[in-house]
Amino acid sequence: MTNALAMDESFAKTGQMTGFSRPRGRLPKIESGVGLSDLQEDNITPRRKPVIDFESTLSPISGLPVSSGDEDDARQGTMSRQASPSMSVSSLASSGRLFAEPAQTVLFLDWDDTIFPCSELFFRWGLPRRSKDWSSPLDPRLNAELEPWRRAVEEFLQAACAVSDRCVIVTNSKEPWVTACVNYFAPALRPIFDRKDGPQVVYAAKALRQEHMLQDSRSWLHAVRNNCCLPSLQSCRMLVAAALYENTQAQLSMTPAQRSNELMKAKLAAMRREASSFYSQYPGQTWKNVLSLGDMRYEHEACKALSASRVPTQARERLRTKSFILPTAPTLGELTLQLRTWSLLLPVCARFDGELDMDLSESASPFEELSRAMHLPQLSHLQPPCYDDSFGFHIKQPQQEAVEDLLDELAVVLHDAIPSPGTRYGPSRRAG
Secondary structure (H helix, E strand, O other): HHHHHHHHHHHHHOOOOOHHHOOOOOOOOOOOOOOOOHHHHHHHHOEEEEEOOOEEOOOEEOOOOOOOOOOOOOOOEEOOOOOOOOOOOHHHHHHHOOOHHHHHEEEEEEEEOOEEHHHHHHHHHOOOOOOOHHHOOOOOHHHHHHHHHHHHHHHHHHHHHHOOOOEEEEEOOOHHHHHHHHHHHHHHHHHHHHHHOOOOEEEEHHHHHHHHHHHHHHHHHHHHHHHOOOOHHHHHHHHHHHHHHHHHHHHOOOOHHHHHHHHHHHHHHHHHHHHHHOOOOOOOOOOOOOEEEEHHHHHHHHHHHHHHHOOOOOOOOOEEEEEEEOOOOOHHHHHHHHHHHHHHHHHHHOOOOEEEEEEEEEOOOHHHHHHHHHHHHOOOOOOOOOOOOOOOOOOOOOHHHHHHHHHHHHHHHHHHHHOOOOOOEEOOOOOO
């Protein structure tokens, strides 16, 4: 166990929310992979996340009593990717404070209506939903309206990549939907995605197919070994084609509940693959810190299933799962504020030493709910401004001032609420 902890430390050194509730009727939700399932196969390849150097230091926030030492890892201290001062591995308790390091944190993000304003563009503006139909330049008015959102996305992705060394956008849409959206609506964001250390884009349906193919290949190899014969290449191709046909036919006959379950399984397959890869970077590495943000319940359930199905390989392993359901069909202004707000909240959530399972999609008081769950009473008095414009295109000046005031106050509250490095924060403490 001591050797594994030493490897953890060595690896660490190197290596609004206004949309929560609105009085007006909601727009129909574009579910990833449903309304956008027939996108063209553009010749675009997403890549991976930017090195962001946030100078502020944050220590873990405990939602649970501090462990006396049943888990390991990562380096303590900064939110940036820079190496922290060397730490002694004299006790398991000291290593337990390091779970929130980027080198030990996985962050899963949805794309449609969590980062990208699908409902705004395709329902409110009436733009075509298929990327192959995006040939003409953007309407100048829309292009201007998108600029604050673009800046908010950049700020959010920088914060996300600073919090996690494996920031993954998981979508049920067809490849290359995310890259097509970036290229047409926010080309200035391409450098973030093009960086080796930028956010990864994973297409969940593809991950599920690969998982099924791996399972089928294992079953096939087992059958071959038992029968002591090898089928022809042609018969193998026929078997694969038949399996794909059966899968397509099954999807066409699905009920909405079955479709939702299939989307959940696809997200789960993608999350499981990414988490397994991330937490296998050195011998003895344990799963520690998984976060998920999305606007659909099935991705929330996928994250919970990922945690529930995890079989620890080490007795000391303690996985902290934090999953949030965000508002559906936000306006452009609401999504912009939501992204800017979570840019501030993400580092705090990552350092929360406990479980968070929150549905904020219909909450009229999201900050109050967060304050109770994270034991930060300072958040309870914050209230997002309301957008009175039914489309949310222009944020009126009083609203914009209220937005800036909210974000400034949130930043101050979080700064004052977080204890100094080396201490623990939570409802209860104990030595260690």
